[in-house]
Amino acid sequence: MKHLNEEELIELYYNEATTAAHVHLRACRECSTQYAELQRDLDRVKAVQVRAPGAEYGERVWQALSPRLIAYQKRPARRHSWVQWKSATVAATCAALLAIAFVGGRYWERHTNKTVAIANPNPPATQRVLLVVLTDHLDRTERLLVALNHADSSGPAENSQLQSDARELLASNRLYRATASKAGDPAMAGALDRVENVLAEVANDPNLTADDLERVRRDMNTEGILFEIRVLLARTPDQGSGPKPAKGASI
Amino acid sequence: MQGNDHSVVQAVLGGNKDAYGALVRAHSAAVFRVAVGIVGNEADAEEVVQETFLRGYQRLGSFQQRSGFGTWIYRIAVNCALDRIRQPEIEAEFRYGEEGDPEERTVQVATPDASPERLLLSREIRGAQQQAMQRLTATEKTAFVLRHLEDRSMNEIAEVLGIETNAAKQAVYRAVQKLRRELAPLRGNA
Numbered sequence: 001m002k003h004l005n006e007e008e009l010i011e012l013y014y015n016e017a018t019t020a021a022h023v024h025l026r027a028c029r030e031c032s033t034q035y036a037e038l039q040r041d042l043d044r045v046k047a048v049q050v051r052a053p054g055a056e057y058g059e060r061v062w063q064a065l066s067p068r069l070i071a072y073q074k075r076p077a078r079r080h081s082w083v084q085w086k087s088a089t090v091a092a093t094c095a096a097l098l099a100i101a102f103v104g105g106r107y108w109e110r111h112t113n114k115t116v117a118i119a120n121p122n123p124p125a126t127q128r129v130l131l132v133v134l135t136d137h138l139d140r141t142e143r144l145l146v147a148l149n150h151a152d153s154s155g156p157a158e159n160s161q162l163q164s165d166a167r168e169l170l171a172s173n174r175l176y177r178a179t180a181s182k183a184g185d186p187a188m189a190g191a192l193d194r195v196e197n198v199l200a201e202v203a204n205d206p207n208l209t210a211d212d213l214e215r216v217r218r219d220m221n222t223e224g225i226l227f228e229i230r231v232l233l234a235r236t237p238d239q240g241s242g243p244k245p246a247k248g249a250s251i
Numbered sequence: 252m253q254g255n256d257h258s259v260v261q262a263v264l265g266g267n268k269d270a271y272g273a274l275v276r277a278h279s280a281a282v283f284r285v286a287v288g289i290v291g292n293e294a295d296a297e298e299v300v301q302e303t304f305l306r307g308y309q310r311l312g313s314f315q316q317r318s319g320f321g322t323w324i325y326r327i328a329v330n331c332a333l334d335r336i337r338q339p340e341i342e343a344e345f346r347y348g349e350e351g352d353p354e355e356r357t358v359q360v361a362t363p364d365a366s367p368e369r370l371l372l373s374r375e376i377r378g379a380q381q382q383a384m385q386r387l388t389a390t391e392k393t394a395f396v397l398r399h400l401e402d403r404s405m406n407e408i409a410e411v412l413g414i415e416t417n418a419a420k421q422a423v424y425r426a427v428q429k430l431r432r433e434l435a436p437l438r439g440n441a
Contacts (some may be wrong), residue, residue: 010427014398016405041431041438045380046399053283058276061300065275069308071268204312 256320288396289332383433395426
């Protein structure tokens with residue numbers, strides 16, 4: 001007869017065991033002795049560790065916490081949903097273009113590698129559109145990071161603008177990041193992931209103070225991210241500057 | 252409760268700060284128990300609870316409605332508690348507590364049968380358990396606290412820790428095995 005091992009005995013204790021294990025336990029004296037020992041050990045841990053705080057505990061926590069919180073700003077629901085819808089549509093369109101361009105870029109890359117001489121080396125039209133869109137996103141991100149790195153939070157209006165820009169960029173950034181990840185561009189996906197963390201921190205903080213900005217700058221190394229974005233921008237071919245190597249076009 | 256929590260979150264994001272009080276009242280006891288289990292003492296656990304709900308409030312905009320608020324706040328609590336025990340002064344306190352009087356650093360539990368011998372034994376067991384818990388890795392300790400003390404499912408534990416369900420199971424098994432090994436010498440005394 002195959003006895004129950006310790007993992008199976010632990011599963012029995014936490015009611016996660018199979019019916020067969022239950023049946024075996026009832027039939028096997030050795031296993032039931034071992035199970036009784038495990039049960040005694042674990043019950044003892046429970047008895048010492050658990051201490052229920054009183055019923056008033058939650059109220060006490062809230063009273064201590066409440067003065068430290070600042071209410072979220074109420075925004076008109078209709079405008080909010082319209083802005084969300086509009087942003088989502090723009091972001092979805094950009095993502096679709098991005099996906100088409102990735103495929104187009106890869107195809108074009110293979111094509112140019114195989115062909116020694118090309119009659120017309122310009123990338124497909126969708127790809128050019130996408131590069132403009134993506135370059136625009138990276139440009140805006142760069143501007144926001146520069147603003148963030150130099151913000152001293154002396155004016156609430158400046159912070160409010162920073163948050164508003166961050167919220168706007170956040171939705172499209174998610175889609176670009178997901179698409180870059182799917183298309184196998186780890187450099188772009190990684191950079192956009194780090195950008196997303198910064199945007200989320202700035203966008204979601206209900207009370208953005210100088211300390212918060214300093215924390216974001218320090219903890220998230222926004223200078224480093226800014227550098228990455230500039231490198232990525234350098235990878236994207238400039239409009240009108242003529243054809244660039246195929247590698248840059250796959251961004 | 253979950254659906255209700257979601258509507259409260261919407262109210263808070265809509266500008267009703269006081270609505271957050273309902274979430275704090277509903278979840279603070281559970282967060283406290285998890286915090287005590289991880290940091291090992293009440294004073295630090297109280298700090299963790301405050302920090303958890305403060306961070307939760309600040310990040311409420313990123314709360315995904317598809318998961319429960321309880322699971323979400325647990326995740327924040329676990330991170331706060333782990334941050335707390337990574338602080339050098341807290342680690343030093345643990346070491347002090349282990350070498351000195353375990354009573355000062357451990358949870359106080361009323362013992363119904365309070366004869367001097369019984370109290371001494373209970374104190375000895377408590378100290379040994381506390382030490383054994385501190386020897387678990389952060390993941391093992393968190394998984395064990397959530398499974399054993401909070402009766403959370405393996406799926407929930409996996410979600411809180413951001414790992415696969417099977418990895419969460421293994422973490423609980425390892426924790427139980429280590430604790431049993433550490434506490435084996437006391438088995439005859441209990």
